[in-house]
Amino acid sequence: MEKISMRDAFFDELYKIAKKDKDVILISADMGAPSLDKYRADLKDQFINVGIAEQSMATLATGLALNGKKVYTYAIMTFVIARCWELIRCDFSLMKLPITSVGVGAGFSYDDSGPTHHSTDDITLSRVLPNMTIFNASDSAMAANLAELSYNNNNPCYVRLDRALQPLIYSEKDDYSTGINHLKKGKDITLIATGNMVHRAMEVAEKLSASGIETGVVDLFRIKPLNESVLKEILINSNKVATLEEHFLIGGLGSAVGEFILDSNLNTPLKRFGIKDKFYYAYGGRDNILSLCGLSIDTITKEITQWLGK
Amino acid sequence: MNPSINNIEEFQKKCQELREKVLQMCIKAGTGHVTSSFSCVEILAALYYTGILKYDPANPKWEDRDRFILSKGQASPLLYVLLADLGFCPKDSLNKFCCSDGLFGVHLQNDVPGVEMTAGSLGHGLGVGAGIALSSKMNNKSYKVFCVLGDGECYEGSIWESAMFVSHYNLTNLITIVDRNALCVTDYTEKIVHLDPLEEKFKSFGLNAISINGHSYDELMDTLDKAMNSDKPTIIIANTIKGKGIPFMENKPLWHGLAPQGEDAERAIKELTGKGE
Numbered sequence: 001m002e003k004i005s006m007r008d009a010f011f012d013e014l015y016k017i018a019k020k021d022k023d024v025i026l027i028s029a030d031m032g033a034p035s036l037d038k039y040r041a042d043l044k045d046q047f048i049n050v051g052i053a054e055q056s057m058a059t060l061a062t063g064l065a066l067n068g069k070k071v072y073t074y075a076i077m078t079f080v081i082a083r084c085w086e087l088i089r090c091d092f093s094l095m096k097l098p099i100t101s102v103g104v105g106a107g108f109s110y111d112d113s114g115p116t117h118h119s120t121d122d123i124t125l126s127r128v129l130p131n132m133t134i135f136n137a138s139d140s141a142m143a144a145n146l147a148e149l150s151y152n153n154n155n156p157c158y159v160r161l162d163r164a165l166q167p168l169i170y171s172e173k174d175d176y177s178t179g180i181n182h183l184k185k186g187k188d189i190t191l192i193a194t195g196n197m198v199h200r201a202m203e204v205a206e207k208l209s210a211s212g213i214e215t216g217v218v219d220l221f222r223i224k225p226l227n228e229s230v231l232k233e234i235l236i237n238s239n240k241v242a243t244l245e246e247h248f249l250i251g252g253l254g255s256a257v258g259e260f261i262l263d264s265n266l267n268t269p270l271k272r273f274g275i276k277d278k279f280y281y282a283y284g285g286r287d288n289i290l291s292l293c294g295l296s297i298d299t300i301t302k303e304i305t306q307w308l309g310k
Numbered sequence: 311m312n313p314s315i316n317n318i319e320e321f322q323k324k325c326q327e328l329r330e331k332v333l334q335m336c337i338k339a340g341t342g343h344v345t346s347s348f349s350c351v352e353i354l355a356a357l358y359y360t361g362i363l364k365y366d367p368a369n370p371k372w373e374d375r376d377r378f379i380l381s382k383g384q385a386s387p388l389l390y391v392l393l394a395d396l397g398f399c400p401k402d403s404l405n406k407f408c409c410s411d412g413l414f415g416v417h418l419q420n421d422v423p424g425v426e427m428t429a430g431s432l433g434h435g436l437g438v439g440a441g442i443a444l445s446s447k448m449n450n451k452s453y454k455v456f457c458v459l460g461d462g463e464c465y466e467g468s469i470w471e472s473a474m475f476v477s478h479y480n481l482t483n484l485i486t487i488v489d490r491n492a493l494c495v496t497d498y499t500e501k502i503v504h505l506d507p508l509e510e511k512f513k514s515f516g517l518n519a520i521s522i523n524g525h526s527y528d529e530l531m532d533t534l535d536k537a538m539n540s541d542k543p544t545i546i547i548a549n550t551i552k553g554k555g556i557p558f559m560e561n562k563p564l565w566h567g568l569a570p571q572g573e574d575a576e577r578a579i580k581e582l583t584g585k586g587e
Binding site for chain 2: 048055086
């Protein structure tokens with residue numbers, strides 16, 4: 001599993017599901033994947049490529065879903081939601097249809113392709129839609145399971161997959177039903193992260209621990225709906241919390257956690273790490289762009305250390 | 311037993327009845343797109359009252375029903391009046407149009423029996439119809455899908471994305487009708503951005519495009535029959551008059567989205583029915 005990309009892990013599982021259920025239809029807006037070659041060959045009646053036409057993809061998915069199909073739409077992440085957002089709003093969300101939008105390219109996955117391909121606002125766009133379930137995979141084992149989770153969800157879903165090969169945190173047998181995983185406990189601060197930043201959070205936790213700061217790490221992979229009872233428990237039992245996301249600060253994970261703290265009348269101090277209100281035309285790879293927006297391991301470690309007054 | 315009108319006199323009488331009910335409902339509620347509804351009365355009447363559409367009001371989700379997509383969701387008053395008349399929903403639900411205890415409002419919602427798609431935004435219906443038509447073929451079903459678009463709606467790029475798809479997948483079980491009343495909200499379409507030559511545009515996208523008089527019983531029946539037996543997906547450009555039936559409201563941009571009130575309401579009733587209120 002560690003050598004398989006999230007995308008291939010997801011579609012390998014979806015293939016198995018679709019082979020048993022002829023009502024599973026996958027629509028692509030001219031986006032491929034090695035794992036899709038088999039799907040297209042064996043299940044050609046369950047695969048449609050609409051071309052670079054996301055609005056066509058969304059309305060087609062709606063019609064198919066209204067007629068009992070379980071539909072998946074697939075495109076590069078910046079386009080799968082944003083390009084056809086209004087159609088997703090009025091069709092998938094408003095009519096509560098069992099359609100899962102699958103995007104590849106979370107955060108700066110497409111690094112040197114530039115900001116047109118940086119998916120750093122889609123959590124905001126999808127979170128605001130009623131009835132939407134949002135999953136953000138942190139490794140390929142989880143990504144594989146999201147195929148089943150989304151298949152069994154009768155609401156509109158959004159699955160975010162990273163483009164890069166990420167180290168494995170989970171196994172296929174892990175329980176993903178809670179939407180949140182307390183990976184590591186630490187009494188001084190808890191880092192709540194999602195997607196790619198879960199791995200960064202683990203590295204930051206290691207550095208902080210080396211300086212005597214006991215750091216917990218939480219993987220919040222179901223961004224909507226939040227698992228409020230588990231999250232509340234984590235927040236109540238944390239001295240301080242920092243959220244980490246490879247996403248704009250406006251409306252993303254940190255906003256979701258912050259809103260929850262306020263709405264639940266909690267006192268947990270919160271510091272949010274994410275991308276400030278700016279696009280990045282920068283090259284030299286993902287880590288370089290992350291550094292420029294203040295999300296390098298060293299910068300996060302330093303700011304947290306200062307915040308804790310250590 | 312569903313109605314099966316087969317002569318022009320009865321058809322025109324039904325259309326008149328539908329117009330009167332739409333007007334009455336919207337005047338009472340003080341809202342509703344009267345003129346948008348009036349331009350497509352003959353189109354919807356042809357589908358629902360002459361035996362073209364297969365449906366069962368007692369079983370709105372009957373699997374083998376024909377599907378009707380009203381993509382120009384602002385004509386919802388007409389569809390609601392028609393569905394109440396046919397027995398899909400209680401007739402007195404029309405008295406509660408836009409009321410707090412009512413079933414429905416200005417635009418279209420798909421939890422009303424007989425309504426396939428929530429609509430109000432524009433540009434969705436052709437693609438949704440394509441999805442239903444495609445799934446029908448996937449399931450080896452023989453029901454048809456009818457979709458009514460507004461002509462202003464054809465400004466939306468999504469319509470053209472879907473038109474390409476419909477043509478490529480040769481969805482002959484999808485029959486689309488454009489209510490070509492040549493008006494948008496603010497002005498006439500040809501003064502805003504040319505939609506014409508609309509028939510040629512759809513033809514160039516690979517569709518079987520035909521222009522007719524959208525208020526003519528004979529032309530509607532003849533063309534719909536040909537469309538249902540065509541070997542290419544058909545789109546009928548039905549030339550209509552926005553607000554047809556109330557001369558002082560006909561073909562006037564300012565009447566978009568409004569229900570006449572006060573003296574205008576009295577005048578509208580008089581012009582439509584030939585009688586006072």
